Amino acid sequence: MKTLFEKVWDRHVVVAETDDSPAILYIDLHLVHEVTSPQAFSLLRDHGLHVRRPEQTLATMDHSIPTTPVSSLADLVVVSDTPATRQLVQMDKNCSEFGIVLRGFSSPERGIVHIIGPELGATQPGMTIVCGDSHTSTHGAFGALAFGIGTTEVAHVLATQCLLQRRPQTFAVNLEGTLSRGVTAKDIVLSIIGQIGVGGGTGHAIEYRGSAITALSMEERMTICNMSIEAGAKAGMIAPDDTTYEYLAGRPHAPSGADWDQALAAWQRLPGDSEARFDKQVTLDVSKMKPMVTFGTNPGMVISIDEPVPTPAGNDAAFAKALAYMQLESGKPLAGTPVDIVFIGSCTNSRLSDLEVAAGLLRGRQIAANVRMLVVPGSQQVKADAEARGLDQVFKAAGAEWREPGCSMCIAMNGDVVPAGKLAVSTSNRNFEGRQGVGGRTILASPLTAAASALTGVVSDPRQFLD
Amino acid sequence: MKPLTRISSRTAVLALTDVDTDQIIPARYLTTTVRQGLGQHLFADWRYAADGSAKADFVLNQPDAEGAAALIVGRNFGCGSSREHAPWALLDYGFEVVISTEIADIFLNNSLKNGLIPVIVDEEIHRWLLDHPGVEISVDIDTLELVIPEHDPIPFNIDRFSRYCLLNGIDQLGFLLQHDAAIDEYEARTR
Numbered sequence: 001m002k003t004l005f006e007k008v009w010d011r012h013v014v015v016a017e018t019d020d021s022p023a024i025l026y027i028d029l030h031l032v033h034e035v036t037s038p039q040a041f042s043l044l045r046d047h048g049l050h051v052r053r054p055e056q057t058l059a060t061m062d063h064s065i066p067t068t069p070v071s072s073l074a075d076l077v078v079v080s081d082t083p084a085t086r087q088l089v090q091m092d093k094n095c096s097e098f099g100i101v102l103r104g105f106s107s108p109e110r111g112i113v114h115i116i117g118p119e120l121g122a123t124q125p126g127m128t129i130v131c132g133d134s135h136t137s138t139h140g141a142f143g144a145l146a147f148g149i150g151t152t153e154v155a156h157v158l159a160t161q162c163l164l165q166r167r168p169q170t171f172a173v174n175l176e177g178t179l180s181r182g183v184t185a186k187d188i189v190l191s192i193i194g195q196i197g198v199g200g201g202t203g204h205a206i207e208y209r210g211s212a213i214t215a216l217s218m219e220e221r222m223t224i225c226n227m228s229i230e231a232g233a234k235a236g237m238i239a240p241d242d243t244t245y246e247y248l249a250g251r252p253h254a255p256s257g258a259d260w261d262q263a264l265a266a267w268q269r270l271p272g273d274s275e276a277r278f279d280k281q282v283t284l285d286v287s288k289m290k291p292m293v294t295f296g297t298n299p300g301m302v303i304s305i306d307e308p309v310p311t312p313a314g315n316d317a318a319f320a321k322a323l324a325y326m327q328l329e330s331g332k333p334l335a336g337t338p339v340d341i342v343f344i345g346s347c348t349n350s351r352l353s354d355l356e357v358a359a360g361l362l363r364g365r366q367i368a369a370n371v372r373m374l375v376v377p378g379s380q381q382v383k384a385d386a387e388a389r390g391l392d393q394v395f396k397a398a399g400a401e402w403r404e405p406g407c408s409m410c411i412a413m414n415g416d417v418v419p420a421g422k423l424a425v426s427t428s429n430r431n432f433e434g435r436q437g438v439g440g441r442t443i444l445a446s447p448l449t450a451a452a453s454a455l456t457g458v459v460s461d462p463r464q465f466l467d
Numbered sequence: 468m469k470p471l472t473r474i475s476s477r478t479a480v481l482a483l484t485d486v487d488t489d490q491i492i493p494a495r496y497l498t499t500t501v502r503q504g505l506g507q508h509l510f511a512d513w514r515y516a517a518d519g520s521a522k523a524d525f526v527l528n529q530p531d532a533e534g535a536a537a538l539i540v541g542r543n544f545g546c547g548s549s550r551e552h553a554p555w556a557l558l559d560y561g562f563e564v565v566i567s568t569e570i571a572d573i574f575l576n577n578s579l580k581n582g583l584i585p586v587i588v589d590e591e592i593h594r595w596l597l598d599h600p601g602v603e604i605s606v607d608i609d610t611l612e613l614v615i616p617e618h619d620p621i622p623f624n625i626d627r628f629s630r631y632c633l634l635n636g637i638d639q640l641g642f643l644l645q646h647d648a649a650i651d652e653y654e655a656r657t658r
Contacts, residue, residue, distance in 0.1 A: 434493055
């Protein structure tokens with residue numbers, strides 16, 4: 001009797017774990033981006049090593065890339081010779097030197113690494129997937145074991161296609177019930193983090209299960225798995241089902257023909273056995289959930305849109321520091337707080353369905369005069385698909401900026417920043433101090449809540465705009 | 468990596484819980500392509516005001532904290548981003564040990580691979596350390612004992628493999644490369 005996690009783990013053990021040494025775990029897919037890989041490539045160079053499986057390495061540029069239109073990397077070097085640009089140039093060099101195909105600056109397949117893996121069909125059920133990026137958990141939505149690693153481990157995978165790993169414990173998060181109108185996958189995951197806490201998943205691989213998960217699209221499932229790390233979890237997984245297989249069929253890297261039939265048969269054996277046991281369990285009713293917004297400086301500091309900012313239990317220095325930073329007061333409502341910036345984007349919420357939801361609310365309306373709104377599609381493909389549907393026109397007509405793909409204002413490495421003191425409602429995943437710019441204040445929310453707040457110019461319940 | 472057996476130092480105390488890696492090293496400093504030199508940016512937004520001057524009230528800017536190699540931190544230290552720049556920055560600044568009741572997974576793994584020693588203690592010892600900044604402590608990686616004033620030696624745990632690598636200065640990549648044949652065999656079997 002095995003869980004989904006145990007099945008995937010067991011199939012990738014090259015050398016078994018003992019008290020003296022961790023397991024050697026085989027990695028099927030290694031995602032690489034410009035920020036956490038340069039020192040790993042240097043390590044390979046210093047040791048005279050090559051990349052063991054370049055064909056299992058998917059490389060792109062996302063974190064430090066500008067979201068304003070620039071036609072080529074060569075042009076960027078001319079207009080902006082910054083450390084960020086030099087990092088992009090270094091990525092280009094590293095990939096050529098080590099024989100890795102780079103979805104580079106001008107590639108139509110470029111995008112946020114966690115958007116393009118699924119989009120290309122490279123992310124598949126039962127795989128082990130790693131990346132020097134904590135939001136690698138996103139890929140768990142396909143029933144893959146996917147987790148973030150450090151740069152030393154990036155070098156390990158480049159050189160050996162393996163990692164030294166201790167097996168985490170298992171944690172079932174059961175989600176039952178039906179979502180109310182205006183409540184989305186983002187609200188589910190923010191509710192989960194609020195319930196179990198930012199350290200609630202530490203040492204565990206989460207499996208999200210139950211009728212409320214089965215009912216979600218792949219893009220919604222990715223939003224949930226994406227923020228597993230915000231609960232401290234090693235990984236977040238969802239068992240593959242027909243929704244998964246329908247999403248994958250026909251994608252460029254997905255198997256086809258007889259290979260598809262064989263792969264499908266293997267994928268269908270992945271869901272956990274009915275009597276498999278988890279080390280820890282929690283059950284939540286999604287029908288009671290409301291649109292969620294963060295009020296503090298970590299994603300666990302989260303409330304429903306209609307709740308007041310909480311009062312800390314006892315003398316909590318971190319809580320007091322967070323409220324002071326956010327310029328918010330206990331007992332006061334968060335809804336109605338003036339908003340300066342609305343950011344729709346990031347590996348959490350920059351897929352086509354996220355943009356459709358936001359555009360649906362903005363269509364035929366104007367954002368408030370006090371708001372600057374950035375819409376940053378997750379990939380060139382998402383951008384093309386959105387433009388084919390006219391979403392770019394909806395955003396622009398409403399007064400929002402329609403940008404080139406990248407991580408953008410989620411991590412503020414590329415010049416897209418929230419200025420000091422300004423308040424952003426953001427569809428990204430982290431509201432840490434300074435995350436979106438030094439002194440910038442972040443409220444995490446769904447694309448729907450973000451779009452509603454852009455329209456009113458204050459933190460707003462999106463349900464007022466729904467029939 | 469050079470072998471590590473024992474670290475003795477005064478402590479500095481940063482009592483906040485859930486300190487994320489964006490605080491340890493803000494993302495704007497991650498455009499570097501080398502490991503060195505990140506200590507100057509450690510806790511940058513807590514250490515420095517917008518004009519670049521040191522914020523006097525931040526613990527690392529106080530004279531007592533100067534030269535401390537052991538940092539006592541709150542629960543869930545190092546949460547958030549996987550950036551290995553966080554332990555690189557702490558080490559480059561001069562820290563060799565972090566002590567807490569709970570340390571986030573990826574940060575803990577990254578620390579062990581770089582010789583930054585994570586020590587997990589219980590609430591009672593943690594409280595004592597928070598209340599006594601600047602005490603002399605020692606961390607023995609061989610005996611797995613933390614020695615602090617007014618207490619018997621306190622046992623702590625480090626994964627046995629990581630401990631072996633730390634004590635012997637062994638690079639984990641070298642260990643993985645030795646298993647090349649097993650990896651070949653796995654690939655042949657699963658293709």
